[in-house]
Amino acid sequence: MIKMIKGGVTAAKGFCAASTAAGIKYQNRQDMAMLYSEVPCAVAGTFTTNLVKAAPVKWDQKIVYESKKAQAVVINAGIANACTGEEGMRYCRQTAEKVGELLPVPEDQVLVASTGVIGMQLPMERICAGIEAMVPALSGETESGHAAAQAIMTTDTHEKEIAVEVMLGGVPVTIGGMCKGSGMIHPNMCTMLSFVTTDAAIAQPLLLEALQADVCDTYNMISVDGDTSTNDTCLLLANGMAENPVISEKNEDYDRFCEALRTVNEYLAKQMAGDGEGATALFEVKVIGAETKEQAKIISKSVITSNLTKAAIYGHDANWGRILCAMGYSGAQFDPEKVDLFFESAAGKMQIIKDGVALDYSEEEATKILSEPEVTAIADIKMGTEEATAWGCDLTYDYVKINADYRS
Amino acid sequence: MIKMIKGGVTAAKGFCAASTAAGIKYQNRQDMAMLYSEVPCAVAGTFTTNLVKAAPVKWDQKIVYESKKAQAVVINAGIANACTGEEGMRYCRQTAEKVGELLPVPEDQVLVASTGVIGMQLPMERICAGIEAMVPALSGETESGHAAAQAIMTTDTHEKEIAVEVMLGGVPVTIGGMCKGSGMIHPNMCTMLSFVTTDAAIAQPLLLEALQADVCDTYNMISVDGDTSTNDTCLLLANGMAENPVISEKNEDYDRFCEALRTVNEYLAKQMAGDGEGATALFEVKVIGAETKEQAKIISKSVITSNLTKAAIYGHDANWGRILCAMGYSGAQFDPEKVDLFFESAAGKMQIIKDGVALDYSEEEATKILSEPEVTAIADIKMGTEEATAWGCDLTYDYVKINADYRS
Numbered sequence: 001m002i003k004m005i006k007g008g009v010t011a012a013k014g015f016c017a018a019s020t021a022a023g024i025k026y027q028n029r030q031d032m033a034m035l036y037s038e039v040p041c042a043v044a045g046t047f048t049t050n051l052v053k054a055a056p057v058k059w060d061q062k063i064v065y066e067s068k069k070a071q072a073v074v075i076n077a078g079i080a081n082a083c084t085g086e087e088g089m090r091y092c093r094q095t096a097e098k099v100g101e102l103l104p105v106p107e108d109q110v111l112v113a114s115t116g117v118i119g120m121q122l123p124m125e126r127i128c129a130g131i132e133a134m135v136p137a138l139s140g141e142t143e144s145g146h147a148a149a150q151a152i153m154t155t156d157t158h159e160k161e162i163a164v165e166v167m168l169g170g171v172p173v174t175i176g177g178m179c180k181g182s183g184m185i186h187p188n189m190c191t192m193l194s195f196v197t198t199d200a201a202i203a204q205p206l207l208l209e210a211l212q213a214d215v216c217d218t219y220n221m222i223s224v225d226g227d228t229s230t231n232d233t234c235l236l237l238a239n240g241m242a243e244n245p246v247i248s249e250k251n252e253d254y255d256r257f258c259e260a261l262r263t264v265n266e267y268l269a270k271q272m273a274g275d276g277e278g279a280t281a282l283f284e285v286k287v288i289g290a291e292t293k294e295q296a297k298i299i300s301k302s303v304i305t306s307n308l309t310k311a312a313i314y315g316h317d318a319n320w321g322r323i324l325c326a327m328g329y330s331g332a333q334f335d336p337e338k339v340d341l342f343f344e345s346a347a348g349k350m351q352i353i354k355d356g357v358a359l360d361y362s363e364e365e366a367t368k369i370l371s372e373p374e375v376t377a378i379a380d381i382k383m384g385t386e387e388a389t390a391w392g393c394d395l396t397y398d399y400v401k402i403n404a405d406y407r408s
Numbered sequence: 409m410i411k412m413i414k415g416g417v418t419a420a421k422g423f424c425a426a427s428t429a430a431g432i433k434y435q436n437r438q439d440m441a442m443l444y445s446e447v448p449c450a451v452a453g454t455f456t457t458n459l460v461k462a463a464p465v466k467w468d469q470k471i472v473y474e475s476k477k478a479q480a481v482v483i484n485a486g487i488a489n490a491c492t493g494e495e496g497m498r499y500c501r502q503t504a505e506k507v508g509e510l511l512p513v514p515e516d517q518v519l520v521a522s523t524g525v526i527g528m529q530l531p532m533e534r535i536c537a538g539i540e541a542m543v544p545a546l547s548g549e550t551e552s553g554h555a556a557a558q559a560i561m562t563t564d565t566h567e568k569e570i571a572v573e574v575m576l577g578g579v580p581v582t583i584g585g586m587c588k589g590s591g592m593i594h595p596n597m598c599t600m601l602s603f604v605t606t607d608a609a610i611a612q613p614l615l616l617e618a619l620q621a622d623v624c625d626t627y628n629m630i631s632v633d634g635d636t637s638t639n640d641t642c643l644l645l646a647n648g649m650a651e652n653p654v655i656s657e658k659n660e661d662y663d664r665f666c667e668a669l670r671t672v673n674e675y676l677a678k679q680m681a682g683d684g685e686g687a688t689a690l691f692e693v694k695v696i697g698a699e700t701k702e703q704a705k706i707i708s709k710s711v712i713t714s715n716l717t718k719a720a721i722y723g724h725d726a727n728w729g730r731i732l733c734a735m736g737y738s739g740a741q742f743d744p745e746k747v748d749l750f751f752e753s754a755a756g757k758m759q760i761i762k763d764g765v766a767l768d769y770s771e772e773e774a775t776k777i778l779s780e781p782e783v784t785a786i787a788d789i790k791m792g793t794e795e796a797t798a799w800g801c802d803l804t805y806d807y808v809k810i811n812a813d814y815r816s
Contacts, residue, residue: 052736052744083732085745085765118729119766183716225715226634227730228737307633307715308591308811315812321526322635324491328460329636336460337493357493358527397805403716404723 001167002260008161010145011176013199013241014038016138019151022130024123025078025116032130033148034099035073035195036138040109041237042204043070044211046219048232055081055088056112057233059096063111068204070237072099073111073195074131075152077180081114081122082230091122098128102135113193113233115154115180149178152193155402156182160271166260168253169245173200175257177264181272182279183224183403194219194234194268200257201240202247210258211236218265221297221390223305224276225399236261273304273391274374278398283313284376285323288387295332296388302330303377304392313375314394318343318366320352323377340380345372409575410668416569418553419584421607421649422446424546427559430538432531433486433524438559440538443481443603444546448517449645450612451478452619454627456640462490464520465641467500471519476612478645480507481519481603482539483560485588489522489530490638499530506536510543521601521641523562523588557586560601563810564590568679574668576661577653581608583665585672589680590687591632591811602627602642602676608665609648610655618666619644626673629705629798632684633807634713644669681712681799682782686806691721692784693731696795703740704789704796710738711785712800721783722802726751726774728760731785748788753780 010017019033045064047057063070074095081088096110114122138144149159163176179194202210215234240246247253274282285303290296303309306326312319320341328336341353347369352361369375418425423445430440453472455465471478482503489496504518522530546552557567571584587602610618623642648654655661682690693711698704711717714734720727728749736744749761755777760769777783 050733050736051742052732080729083729083744083761083764083766118727118733227714227716227733230729230733230736306635307807308635311808311811314808317812319526321488321491321638324460325458325526325635325638328458328638334459336491353491356491358491395808395811397808399715400719400722400803400805400808403719403803404725 002263003165005163005165005174007142007163008145008149008176008178009035009195009197010140010142011163012174012197014239015197016140017144017148018134018137018139019147020130020133022076022126024076024126030147030151031077032134033075033151034131034134034138035148035197036103037071037237037239039239039241040069040071041239042202042207043068044204044208044236046212046215046234048229050228050230052083052230054114054231055084055092056114057231058089059092060111060233060235063108067108070109070111071105072103072109073113073235074099075113075193076127077152077154078116079114079120079122080116080118080231082118084121087121091124094124095127098131102131111235115152115193115231118230145176145178152180154180155277156180156275158275160268160275162264162267164260164263166256168200168256171242171244173242173244174198175260175264177268179268179272181224182275183277192229192232192272196236196264198238199240199242200238200247201242201244202238202257206247206254207236207238210261214258214261214265218262218269221301221388222269222273223301223392224273226305270391273393276393277402278396279393280396281313281394282374283310283392283394284374284389286376286378286387286389287381288378289380289382289384290386291384293386293388296386298332299327299330299379300388300390302326304390307395310392310395313370314396316367316370318352318363318370320358327379334381334383338382342378343369344376344378345369345374347372410671411573413571413573413582415550415571416553416557416584416586417443417603417605418548418550419571420582420605422647423605424548425552425556426542426545426547427555428538428541430484430534432484432534438555439485440542441483441556441559442539442542442546443556443605444511445479445645445647447647447649448477448479449647450610450615451476452612452616452644454620454623454642456637458636458638460491460638462488462522462639463492463496463500464489464522465639466497468519468641468643471516475516478517478519479513480511480517481521481643482507483521483601484535485560485562486524487522487528487530488524488526488639490526492529495529499532502532503535506539510539519643523560523601523639526638553584553586560588562588563685564588564683566683568676568683570672570675572668572671574664576608576664579650579652581650581652582606583668583672585676587676587680589632590683591685600637600640600680604644604672606646607648607650608646608655609650609652610646610665614655614662615644615646618669622666622669622673626670626677629709629796630677630681631709631713631800632681678799681801684801685810686804687801688804689721689802690782691718691800691802692782692797694784694786694795694797695789696786697788697790697792698794699792701794701796704794706740707735707738707787708796708798710734712798715803718800718803721778722804724775724778726760726771726778728766735787742789742791746790750786751777752784752786753777753782755780
């Protein structure tokens with residue numbers, strides 16, 4: 001029984017947030033956010049697989065794999081602090097030190113995250129001034145979490161947050177999260193930036209295992225443009241303040257926690273895909289009847305990353321040939337002459353292909369189905385019982401516009 | 409000594425071409441072409457690696473691997489004859505039969521190639537009427553080859569042809585070619601459609617070996633949109649009419665033939681990349697200082713297929729962070745902190761990154777270099793002496809426009 005509740009990262013007990021307009025790169029908007037837990041948290045994280053890792057990724061990896069505890073997160077939008085060499089690493093440390101001056105948190109429990117332009121150095125005085133402005137403003141109100149979710153946006157068109165409640169050992173436990181997209185999204189283990197907080201009491205190794213497993217089926221199954229960022233970071237903080245019986249083995253509570261975590265992560269991942277740069281539609285691809293889950297994943301991801309298919313979705317064009325083509329070059333084996341293909345949305349569901357050949361379907365009806373803001377293609381490859389879902393978005397003029405002059 | 413000469417597929421001795429407006433799908437333009445050799449040719453071909461193979465691909469593979477000889481090629485634009493089941497295969501046979509009725513060519517020496525919409529059946533009466541119109545018009549004139557190169561275009565903005573002459577055993581030998589792009593281009597062994605003819609006398613196994621080796625460094629190194637087509641086909645016909653000493657071993661003549669073939673294929677491949685759907689610029693990426701050629705290939709292809717990088721090239725934006733990012737997620741190993749990066753074009757050359765960190769370069773100067781119709785990025789990864797080059801194009805509004813309603 002997972003209950004949706006109001007709020008985001010501040011929904012769980014003991015978590016506060018704040019945000020500020022630090023003037024990092026954007027003007028006239030909030031561009032820094034901060035999370036803080038009243039008590040130290042077990043922390044789990046997954047990070048970009050890109051060989052080129054931003055300084056904050058390297059910093060956070062050390063905390064997740066060495067300290068394994070964290071109490072604060074400082075986030076900025078506008079500059080990614082990637083390809084910034086030793087100087088970039090020093091700025092992570094200075095950020096953590098600044099937090100330590102103002103709050104009772106050791107430097108190795110302050111996580112940092114950055115998003116924005118690659119290659120520019122952070123203006124450290126503004127980062128420090130931002131922290132000074134945020135610390136006194138930290139609050140557990142829903143509104144503070146909401147403002148933080150807005151402050152971390154770059155090309156996102158709206159903030160993305162969610163909170164759920166689940167009973168663990170008879171005690172209500174909350175998981176809340178926020179994330180931001182919306183370009184350079186082809187996570188290869190994680191999203192751009194996603195922050196999930198929970199008051200669950202759970203041992204750190206299990207927290208990490210739960211997150212790593214979940215990320216494979218959620219953030220790693222979305223793509224906006226096929227570009228795996230240098231900054232992808234997903235952090236999960238658990239402070240135990242719900243006072244549920246500590247989860248220290250894979251019992252029923254663990255399963256229920258994982259299920260609730262899935263709800264949060266899948267929601268955030270889909271939000272990112274649907275709000276991809278320039279997107280007008282969330283494009284979901286389900287591969288069913290697969291022999292293995294891996295096979296279903298490879299095929300579904302190949303379709304959502306096909307530029308030709310994405311452009312057809314933008315045109316509300318039932319160009320199933322491009323879908324079959326993208327399945328065919330995915331690298332996974334299947335028999336093209338056995339594939340059934342369906343389109344589905346709020347406007348209805350229809351079969352387009354049977355055994356690899358087009359049915360005599362109505363183009364008009366298909367276009368109606370493809371004109372909804374969320375459209376799904378379902379491919380049945382009739383080899384077994386495994387399945388997987390991937391999420392992407394359409395490719396539009398605005399994607400090009402946003403990225404032809406992103407830096408200016 | 410490779411000499412550029414006038415013409416295309418009809419430049420080599422004994423090759424004729426014709427074209428016609430068959431009304432397959434386009435109106436008011438030529439949409440069918442035919443090649444014919446006065447004598448049977450040794451034939452080599454490479455084809456799409458997509459699991460979903462168009463009927464003409466399957467038909468031609470049989471000829472290349474079984475008959476190993478061919479004398480005619482029939483090509484149509486507008487409909488791809490892909491995902492067309494048994495009916496599509498029957499149409500290939502009927503096309504070959506029709507040619508056999510009008511010319512002294514056995515059915516298993518008639519190659520076919522189609523490009524266009526996936527999933528529609530070919531209108532066979534029009535195909536047959538087209539063949540009837542073309543056979544009497546077959547001619548070895550330069551103009552006939554030129555018209556054929558125009559007839560096979562889909563979203564191409566101009567025809568693509570080339571011819572070269574090379575001395576083999578004291579005899580002038582000609583190689584000519586034509587090809588068409590310009591979307592669904594991410595060849596995984598070959599281009600969309602490319603036809604190369606030569607009057608060289610060369611044994612079929614060597615012809616096939618020469619083509620297969622060359623395709624890896626030319627057509628397989630270009631990408632327009634990352635989508636590997638169902639129809640990719642590259643055919644090479646050699647009729648021996650130059651009367652050079654037959655090349656039947658890997659001697660100097662073979663090497664010279666390969667070198668001339670490379671000139672033809674690289675030219676055609678670059679033409680396709682530069683004329684990619686909606687493209688305003690040819691984008692060349694050279695990776696040097698690699699440990700292995702394979703590594704250099706993986707990295708350079710990753711950069712030319714990055715949507716974010718392609719959009720930045722369209723914006724004439726020296727967004728080197730996206731290039732480094734795309735190198736990083738390529739899957740190949742290298743040290744990001746050792747990379748030097750340069751931009752080069754007719755407007756000049758400048759270094760942007762040294763050892764992974766940006767130099768204090770002039771953005772204005774960089775934009776000037778990136779505003780040319782052909783721009784090159786050179787990445788030195790300082791690990792060895794191998795290198796590779798890949799070719800792509802920028803990502804523009806027009807790419808989206810062309811593909812959002814390609815079928816209508």
